Amino acid sequence: METFLNIDLGTWMFLVIGAVFSGYAILDGFDLGAGTVHLFLRKEESRRIALNAIGPVWDGNEVWLVIGGGTLFAGFPKAYATLLSAFYTPFILFLVLLILRAIAIEFRSKEPMLWWRRLWDIIYSVSSTLIGFTLGVVLGNVVLGIAIDENMIYKGGLQDIFNPYALLTGLTVVALFALHGSVYLVMKTADKLADRLANISKIAGMFFTICYVVLSIATLVYVPHAAEDFKEMPVLFAIPVITLLLLLNERRLIVKQQYWRAFLSSAALISLLLITIAIGLYPNILLSTIDSSNSLTIANSAASSKSLGIILTFVLIGAPPVLIYFIFLFRTFKGKVVLDEMSY
Amino acid sequence: MDIEILSRLQFAFTIAFHYIYPPLSIGTGVALVFFEGMYLRTGDKHWEQLTKFWIRIFALIFGIGVATGIVMEFEFGTNWAAYSRYVGDIFGSALAAEGVFAFALEAAFLGILLFGWNKVSPKVHFLSTLMVTIGSMFSAIWIVVANSWQQTPAGFKIVGEGAAAKAEITNFWAMVFNPSSVDRIIHVWIGAFLAGTFLVLSVHAYYILKNRFVEQSKKAFGIVLVIAAISALGQLLTGHGSAVGVAKNQPAKLAAFEGHYDSLAVADMYLFGWVNETEQSVAGIKIPKGLTFLIHQDFTTPVTGLNAFSENDRPSMVNFVFQTYHLMIIIGMFLIGLTLYSLFLLWKRKLFKKRWLMVVFSFSVVLPQIVNQVGWYSAEVGRQPWVVYNLLRTSDALSENVRAEQVVFSLVLFTTVYIILFGLFIYLLNKKIQAGLVPEATGKDDPHKLLTDK
Numbered sequence: 001m002e003t004f005l006n007i008d009l010g011t012w013m014f015l016v017i018g019a020v021f022s023g024y025a026i027l028d029g030f031d032l033g034a035g036t037v038h039l040f041l042r043k044e045e046s047r048r049i050a051l052n053a054i055g056p057v058w059d060g061n062e063v064w065l066v067i068g069g070g071t072l073f074a075g076f077p078k079a080y081a082t083l084l085s086a087f088y089t090p091f092i093l094f095l096v097l098l099i100l101r102a103i104a105i106e107f108r109s110k111e112p113m114l115w116w117r118r119l120w121d122i123i124y125s126v127s128s129t130l131i132g133f134t135l136g137v138v139l140g141n142v143v144l145g146i147a148i149d150e151n152m153i154y155k156g157g158l159q160d161i162f163n164p165y166a167l168l169t170g171l172t173v174v175a176l177f178a179l180h181g182s183v184y185l186v187m188k189t190a191d192k193l194a195d196r197l198a199n200i201s202k203i204a205g206m207f208f209t210i211c212y213v214v215l216s217i218a219t220l221v222y223v224p225h226a227a228e229d230f231k232e233m234p235v236l237f238a239i240p241v242i243t244l245l246l247l248l249n250e251r252r253l254i255v256k257q258q259y260w261r262a263f264l265s266s267a268a269l270i271s272l273l274l275i276t277i278a279i280g281l282y283p284n285i286l287l288s289t290i291d292s293s294n295s296l297t298i299a300n301s302a303a304s305s306k307s308l309g310i311i312l313t314f315v316l317i318g319a320p321p322v323l324i325y326f327i328f329l330f331r332t333f334k335g336k337v338v339l340d341e342m343s344y
Numbered sequence: 345m346d347i348e349i350l351s352r353l354q355f356a357f358t359i360a361f362h363y364i365y366p367p368l369s370i371g372t373g374v375a376l377v378f379f380e381g382m383y384l385r386t387g388d389k390h391w392e393q394l395t396k397f398w399i400r401i402f403a404l405i406f407g408i409g410v411a412t413g414i415v416m417e418f419e420f421g422t423n424w425a426a427y428s429r430y431v432g433d434i435f436g437s438a439l440a441a442e443g444v445f446a447f448a449l450e451a452a453f454l455g456i457l458l459f460g461w462n463k464v465s466p467k468v469h470f471l472s473t474l475m476v477t478i479g480s481m482f483s484a485i486w487i488v489v490a491n492s493w494q495q496t497p498a499g500f501k502i503v504g505e506g507a508a509a510k511a512e513i514t515n516f517w518a519m520v521f522n523p524s525s526v527d528r529i530i531h532v533w534i535g536a537f538l539a540g541t542f543l544v545l546s547v548h549a550y551y552i553l554k555n556r557f558v559e560q561s562k563k564a565f566g567i568v569l570v571i572a573a574i575s576a577l578g579q580l581l582t583g584h585g586s587a588v589g590v591a592k593n594q595p596a597k598l599a600a601f602e603g604h605y606d607s608l609a610v611a612d613m614y615l616f617g618w619v620n621e622t623e624q625s626v627a628g629i630k631i632p633k634g635l636t637f638l639i640h641q642d643f644t645t646p647v648t649g650l651n652a653f654s655e656n657d658r659p660s661m662v663n664f665v666f667q668t669y670h671l672m673i674i675i676g677m678f679l680i681g682l683t684l685y686s687l688f689l690l691w692k693r694k695l696f697k698k699r700w701l702m703v704v705f706s707f708s709v710v711l712p713q714i715v716n717q718v719g720w721y722s723a724e725v726g727r728q729p730w731v732v733y734n735l736l737r738t739s740d741a742l743s744e745n746v747r748a749e750q751v752v753f754s755l756v757l758f759t760t761v762y763i764i765l766f767g768l769f770i771y772l773l774n775k776k777i778q779a780g781l782v783p784e785a786t787g788k789d790d791p792h793k794l795l796t797d798k
Contacts, residue, residue, distance in 0.1 A: 056459040057455055059410060059451055060452050060455055063448055063450075065414065066414060066417055066447050067447065070439040070442065073417075073421065073436045073439055073440075074436025074440040075440075077428055077431075077432020077433065077510075080420075080428055081421055081425035081428035081432070084420075084421025084428075085744070085746055088423075088743070088746050088754075091418055091421075095415045096758070098414055099415070102407055102411035103765060106403075152429075153425075303432055303433045304433050304503075304513060306513050307434075310516050314441050314444050314445070318445055319444070322452075325449060325452035325453065328452070328456075332456055332463050333455065333459070340462055341461075342399075342459050342461050343459070
């Protein structure tokens with residue numbers, strides 16, 4: 001395969017896709033998390049403020065998923081095909097949940113009736129939570145590997161996808177997003193509401209810590225290739241240590257009311273989690289549990305060198321303006337939420 | 345039902361529903377650019393009111409477009425895994441370009457367009473409106489390029505054999521500018537302009553009829569009518585270009601458009617009619633030898649008919665393709681007549697006195713929607729049985745591991761959710777229109793105020 005700076009194009013593509021999905025998890029992660037904690041806010045005004053805190057940005061955040069899907073399809077068409085068809089039902093549910101969530105955000109404030117708002121609040125919160133959960137379930141299965149035959153076709157069933165390890169990963173992701181989202185909301189709100197959200201972030205942080213510890217142990221027990229990696233490279237034990245340090249640091253920063261830095265801590269937590277998984281997988285993309293020679297790797301599932309070259313050129317040209325747009329967007333709406341005539 | 349039919353139904357349903365919204369966004373976006381541009385130039389309060397009102401409508405449309413669009417991107421993988429492997433090398437680069445160059449632009453500036461009125465200067469806001477509109481037009485380019493490649497593949501080679509065969513890109517620009525791309529991109533853009541402008545015309549015609557916001561509505565109507573008329577005429581040109589392209593590159597589809605079976609005969613062009621598929625004949629009003637003239641510029645050369653292809657290689661739903669194609673043309677012609685006549689009356693300063701015409705415009709909002717839908721039906725069903733013309737059959741494009749009951753489940757789910765979604769959309773759209781350009785001073789239209797008063 002052709003190389004660029006001595007790294008082959010497939011690996012570059014792997015890195016790009018990893019970066020896009022990390023960006024997605026960090027960005028949509030906070031607005032999904034805001035959805036998860038939404039129902040813990042009691043007053044109508046609090047809920048409105050919380051919703052408007054993500055109002056101008058959630059749609060842009062979701063675009064990272066679209067870019068992630070597009071680059072995966074482009075860079076590794078075979079992995080895209082196997083992954084999505086294998087997880088047919090979870091992905092369909094995921095898509096329907098994304099629609100329900102979008103309309104809940106869009107429609108909740110359009111009518112004054114209390115029942116109307118309560119109803120959309122519930123749909124918004126439940127769908128936000130289940131979206132994170134479904135993503136976690138898929139991630140858990142990617143770590144474990146799935147039953148792929150020699151033609152790259154999935155041979156398992158639905159019950160194999162909802163295995164305990166994947167469900168646990170799902171819960172962990174929900175907890176992490178809830179932490180990330182509540183810290184974001186603390187940053188965007190003031191007074192009593194901010195205090196309440198700081199409290200919620202504390203609970204979410206504890207919930208995540210428990211999930212993370214259990215998941216780490218489960219990984220060493222149930223994921224043989226992960227256990228091997230740890231045996232070969234004891235330096236990997238630094239990862240859980242760093243994770244716990246980041247968690248403690250985030251707590252400290254919230255107490256010190258340095259919310260922006262606290263937010264960066266949970267963003268770092270999310271990237272660390274994904275980087276760990278990416279290192280564990282490389283150079284595989286989807287592991288086969290039937291026979292490791294059936295696994296989808298960078299080499300056997302990538303698009304042609306020519307196509308990879310084109311896509312990577314697009315990314316090189318397109319990434320700087322994209323970053324500028326997003327920085328401009330977030331700067332425009334920085335600071336505490338102020339409701340006006342254009343608000344939800 | 346078999347899995348191929350189910351998957352096709354699901355794709356058709358989800359894409360058809362999705363396709364209501366992006367064209368509306370593009371078209372109302374263009375109108376918004378004009379309204380806000382006029383506000384920036386004149387500082388006139390009316391233009392400001394129009395801009396803010398249409399931003400509210402735009403938000404509703406755009407939101408549903410995004411939500412239903414994500415479904416499309418992932419459905420290639422969930423339902424059409426074999427297709428995804430086959431075209432990934434080509435389709436992927438178009439989809440990636442769409443994400444990097446178009447979606448990010450749209451989405452980031454959308455936040456400012458919808459929520460930034462009091463946060464940024466009027467010029468920056470106008471720039472955001474412009475960026476969102478341009479972004480949505482960019483995304484149309486890439487997705488139509490990908491679809492056009494399926495109609496007229498170019499710039500590729502086939503690697504591998506049998507089930508492992510796939511298309512690999514050899515020349516990116518040849519792929520992008522495949523024979524049907526340019527005609528179809530412009531055709532789709534103009535279709536979008538028509539969808540959006542007719543929504544704007546419909547709403548303001550309604551206000552004029554109801555004697556509300558008459559001054560503002562007349563201003564809006566005039567400027568948008570001009571865009572609509574140019575678009576309607578433009579569609580005639582690009583439509584003709586497309587048809588000539590289809591004749592050259594996809595003769596089986598063209599033959600289905602006109603229900604033409606016999607390759608040895610000169611071909612007629614129908615104004616309308618009915619295809620008897622068993623007798624292979626058409627009953628209807630026709631321009632004799634019209635199709636021959638359209639393609640060969642004479643009245644003697646035969647046109648390739650459906651019988652030149654074996655039954656497995658040509659579309660089976662000939663009457664469906666015929667009807668959708670002709671409905672598109674009939675409505676397209678009506679839109680040209682309607683807009684040109686109205687433009688003439690506008691020039692004569694008589695337009696807004698014709699109440700019947702305002703009634704026609706109030707209802708005409710559905711016409712570009714129908715045209716856009718049936719146009720795509722004829723293009724896509726006319727390509728069958730191929731998903732990639734002459735290369736990959738639709739029946740070979742499915743996900744190998746997905747079972748019929750899974751697709752039934754997802755189809756039922758999508759149908760249910762989309763029906764609810766559509767109902768809510770219409771309800772809220774109507775509510776916003778009834779509320780008017782400016783919330784009236786009573787405060788009864790401000791839902792938040794009402795709630796705190798309780």
